[in-house]
Amino acid sequence: MEWRTRITDLLGCKYPILQGALTKIGDWKFAAAVSRAGAEGCLTAAVSLTPEKLREDIRRCRDAAEGNTFSVNLSVGYCPHIDEMLEVSLEEGIHTIETAAFNGDKYGKRAKEAGAKWIHKTATVKHALHAEAQGADAVIIVGLEGIGFKNLSQLPTMTTTTWATRQMRVPVVAAGGIGDGRGFLGALGMGAEGIMMGTAFMATKECPIKESYKQAMVKARPDDPPLRKVVLADPDPKAYEEVMKKRGEMPLEKWLVALERVMLKHPEYRDVPYMWEYPLEELSGLMSMAVSGIERIPTLKEFIDGILQEAEEILKSWQFLKTG
DSSP states (O other), X not given: OOOOOHHHHXXXXXXXXXXXXXXXXXXXXXXXXXXXXXXXXXEXXXXXXXXXXHHHHHHHHHHHHTTOOEEEEEETTTSTTHHXXXXXXXXXXXXXXXXXXXXXXXXXXXXXXXXXXXXXXXXXXXXXXXXXXXXXXXXXXXXXXXXXXXXXXXXXXXHHHHHHHHHOSSOEEEESSOOSHHHHHHHHHTTOSEEEESHHHHTSTTSSSOHHHHHHHHHOOTTOHHHHHHHTSOOOHHHHHHHHHTBTTBOHHHHHHHXXXXXXXXXXXXXXXXGGGSOHHHHHTOOOGGGGGXXXXXXXXXXXXXXXXXXXXXXXXXXXXXXX
């Protein structure tokens, strides 16, 4: 069947499935491979490190994507030379700019001024509504079950999606713990017009992380206490208060990393690197509640085709849809 939504119309991708930015991991090769499989690949600008390298990576990604669309992610506070990275992306004709992690108004408005589409990724409905008011063409809202930059006010994906889609006019993309056809179909049923996945995309053959990390996702259970603590539990109140008091005293690029480490219960949150200097091994070991649907390590095409096939089989099995 044709999975056409306002997201596929906006982005030009075949399926309403978006790749998460994947800090340190979302390079041009992986983004292009995702796009060739019919989803929306995402080239993370921070992976390129410099504007000159980003320009080169965009051109390589475009060639490798074979005519399929891809976006460029600019995570505020996590991307070096972000102003220059944006201008290079626009000069290279990137159709969609995704901002994330912090207020992206400045960059989104500049992208729209240049004729590009602007999608903002956030963790709360409040901030999604703000982005919509500022002109975002779509929003991605990551529920509590997701991993990555988190927020103390974050709610579970189901609550977030149903609450947001009742209020918002622009398309909403659901994220957070989604990794199979059930989650995909459920998100659409809750009003989302697409999904974004990070962890589940990492558990594919093409993802540039070690096989041991992928196998750890296969073996992981969503009810494992250590995983539940990292993903679902509130941060230590004293550590959170300590970092929040340093807002304005530390460079944003350092403060956001410190805050994120506190939210993920990392013991070392005082002396932090810039995000683009973060150890790849540490980021590769993070995983979300999407492990509930990870049973093997497929190719990207097998993974995406499997999601759609599972969703279609569920729809066909619903007898109530066939009765008048």
